[in-house]
Amino acid sequence: MNPSDPPEQAPLWIDGWYQFAGRLVSPNYGPRPAGAQTDLIVLHSISLPPGQYGGDEVPRLFTNQLDWNQHPYFKSIQGMEVSSHFFIRRQGELVQFVSANDRAWHAGVSSYRGRNNCNDDSIGIELEGVEGDLFENSQYDTLAGLCAAILQRYPIAHIAGHEHVAPGRKTDPGSGFDWPLLQQCLGLAPQYFPAGVLAKNTR
Numbered sequence: 001m002n003p004s005d006p007p008e009q010a011p012l013w014i015d016g017w018y019q020f021a022g023r024l025v026s027p028n029y030g031p032r033p034a035g036a037q038t039d040l041i042v043l044h045s046i047s048l049p050p051g052q053y054g055g056d057e058v059p060r061l062f063t064n065q066l067d068w069n070q071h072p073y074f075k076s077i078q079g080m081e082v083s084s085h086f087f088i089r090r091q092g093e094l095v096q097f098v099s100a101n102d103r104a105w106h107a108g109v110s111s112y113r114g115r116n117n118c119n120d121d122s123i124g125i126e127l128e129g130v131e132g133d134l135f136e137n138s139q140y141d142t143l144a145g146l147c148a149a150i151l152q153r154y155p156i157a158h159i160a161g162h163e164h165v166a167p168g169r170k171t172d173p174g175s176g177f178d179w180p181l182l183q184q185c186l187g188l189a190p191q192y193f194p195a196g197v198l199a200k201n202t203r
Contacts, residue, residue, distance in 0.1 A: 013153050016099030018146065021086065026062045026097035028083035028105045033120050038100070039157040040122035041150060042107055042165055043143075044084065045129040045173040049073045053090050053128055062087070062097045082106065084124040086146060092138030094146060100154065110165040113158055118165045123150055131163075131174025140178070144185035157192065164194045 012019055032038070048057035049071045060066040061082065068078040084106040087095045098104040106124030110117065125143065129135050150156060161177065162170040179197035183190070190198055 012149050013100070016101030018086075018094075018096055018100070018149060020145070020149075021094040021096035023096055024059050024063055026083040026104070027064060028062065028081045029098040029102045030105075032101070032103045036121040038121050038123060038154045040112060040118060040165075041147060041156055041159045042110075042118060042122045042124050042162060043159070043173050043177070044106060044124060044126045044162045045131050045135075045177070046084075046087075046126045047128055047130055051130050058087060058126070058128065059095060059097075084126040086123075086125045087128070088125065088139050088142050088146075089128045090136050090139065092136070092142040094142050100150070107162065107165055109169065112160055112165040122165075123154065123156075127173055127177075129173065129176070131172040132176050133174075134176045135173070135178070140181055140185065144182065147182070147186055151186070159188075159192050160194050161197075 010019060017023060046058055047053055048055070048061060050073065057066060061080070062084065064081060066074060068074045083097050083104045085096060085098045085100050085104045087097065100123050103119050104124050105119060106126070107118040107122060112118055115121070125146065127135055127139055127143065147159065162172045163174065179193060183193060183198055
C-alpha cells in the first residue's frame, strides 16, 4: 500500500454485528426463515421497572439474567425469554444483543404490510423510555445513525412501531415518539412510515 493512500475503513457490519454498538449476546434468538427479506425496522420502548432509567435490568432481561425477586413488577414478567437486536439508553449509548442477520424475539404476535410474524424479517430497536413520554435528543441522534447504517446494509422498506405491528396489544413507542423528526433525519419518503404518524410532531 502506498503511504499516501488513505487508511482503509473498518466495515460497519461484521456478520450482522454493528461495529459502533456495545455487544451483549442474548441467548434468545434463532435463524430467520429461508428466503426472508429483512425489510422492516420495528421501534419499541422499554424500561425496567417501568419509568426507571439507567439500571442494568433491561440488558439482564434480554440475557436471561434478571432477578425476578428484585422488584414486585418483575413477578408479572417472570420467565419471559425476549430480546431485541438493539437497545438505546437515555444518554444515547447503543447496545446490541442479537446479530441483525438472525431473528430476535421482540415483536411477538404481529402483522404488518400483509405479513405475519414480524420477527422473521425485521430488526428490533428498543428505546429506553415509557410510551407516552418524550425521548431524549441523544436517543434520536443514535437512532438516526443506526437506522442509516441499517438502511445501507439491509433492504429496509418500512419503519414502524410495535404499536403498528401489534395494534391493540402493544402501545409503544407511543405518542411521545417524534416520527417527523426521524423522517427528517433519515430523508426518507413518507411511504416508509405508518399512515398518519408524520402529521404528529410531539416536540
